[in-house]
Amino acid sequence: MSPPQRPGPRPATAETGFLLRLAHVRATEQLAAALPAGLLARYHEVLAALAELGPRSQQQLAQRLGINRTIMVSLIDAMEQAGLVERNRDPTGRRSYALASTAKASSTLADLERAADQANAQLTAPLTDREQRQLERLLRTIASTDGGLDQRPAALTRRTIHLLSLAHNNISQTFAQHLQVVGLTPPLYGTLRTLDASGPTSQQAIAEQLGLSGTAILQTVDRLEAHHLVNRRRNPADRRSYALELTPHGRDATRNVATVLDALSTELDDTLGGPRQQQQLQRLLLKLLAPGDHG
DSSP, X not given: OOOOOOSSOOOOHHHHHHHHHHHHHXXXXXXXXXXXXXXXXXXXXXXXXXXXXXXXXXXXXXXXXXXXXXXXXXXXXXXXXXTSEEEEEETTEEEEEEEEEOHHHHHHHHHHHHHHHHHHHHHTTTSOHHHHHHHHHHHHHHHTTTSOGGGSOGGGTSSHHHHHHHHHHHHHHHHHHHHGGGTOOHHHHHHHHHHHHHOSEEHHHHHHHHTOOHHHHHHHHHHHHHTTSEXXXXXXXXXXXXXXXXXXXXXXXXXXXXXXXXXXXXXHHHHHTSHHHHHHHHHHHHHHHOOSOOO
C-alpha cells in the first residue's frame, strides 16, 4: 500500500516565518504610532503584569515577560522616573525590592489598553471576524509551544497584535537554532532572501522591510559582504546610497538552506496539526499584509 499523500504542496517555513516577521514589523509600527507621546509598548507589558499579579521583583517580571535582564533594568529605571512604578522592600527578602504600580499607573494602563485596541483593529481590518479568530487560534498554538504563553498577563494574550509578537518570537528562535547548522542567522537569511526575491535593493529598504535598525543592517551587510554573499554597489538612482545584490555564492547559500527549511516545515506542520493549517496561516498573513487603506 502506498503511503498517504499530503494534501497540496508543503509550504516552506521560511515563507511562514518571513510572513510572520513582516506582520510583526507592521504590528510594531502601528502600535508605536497609536501610543500616547512618551509611552512605550514595554510599559504596557510591565503595568499589565503588575495589575494582574500584584507586586513582583524585577527578576520575576523579567522572567514572566521574557525580557532581557539588561533591558529590564533600564526599562524599570525609566518607568520609575515617569512615576509609574515604585520599588518597595520585599517582605520575603529584606535585601531585595518588589516593584509595585503607582496611583498614576492606573490611568496610564487604560491609555495603553486603548492604544493597543486601536492598533489591533487597524492591523486586523483586512480580515473578517471569522478569519481573525482563525488567525488567533493558529498564532496561539505557535505561541504556546515553549510554555511561555501561560506566563503572560491575560491583557497581553487576548489580541492578535500580541499573539503575533509571541508567535514570531517562538518561530524566530527555532529558526535561529536550525540556521546555525549552515552558519546563518535570521537577519542574514532574511537579507539574502529579500535580495533573491527582489533583485538589487537598498540597505534602507531591506532594513525597513525586516524591521532592522540602521546599526543592525550595517552589521548584517558587513558580515554578508565579508563572506562574499552580497556586493554593495553605488545606487545609480541615488549616488549617496548603496544597492545590494546577491553574488553567485550568496544565491547558492540561499538555496542551500532548503534542507533546514524542510525540517522546520515538518515541525510547524506537526505543531499546527498538518500542512493545511500552515497553508491557512500563510493565506491569512498574506491578507493581513495586503496593501491598501483599511483605516
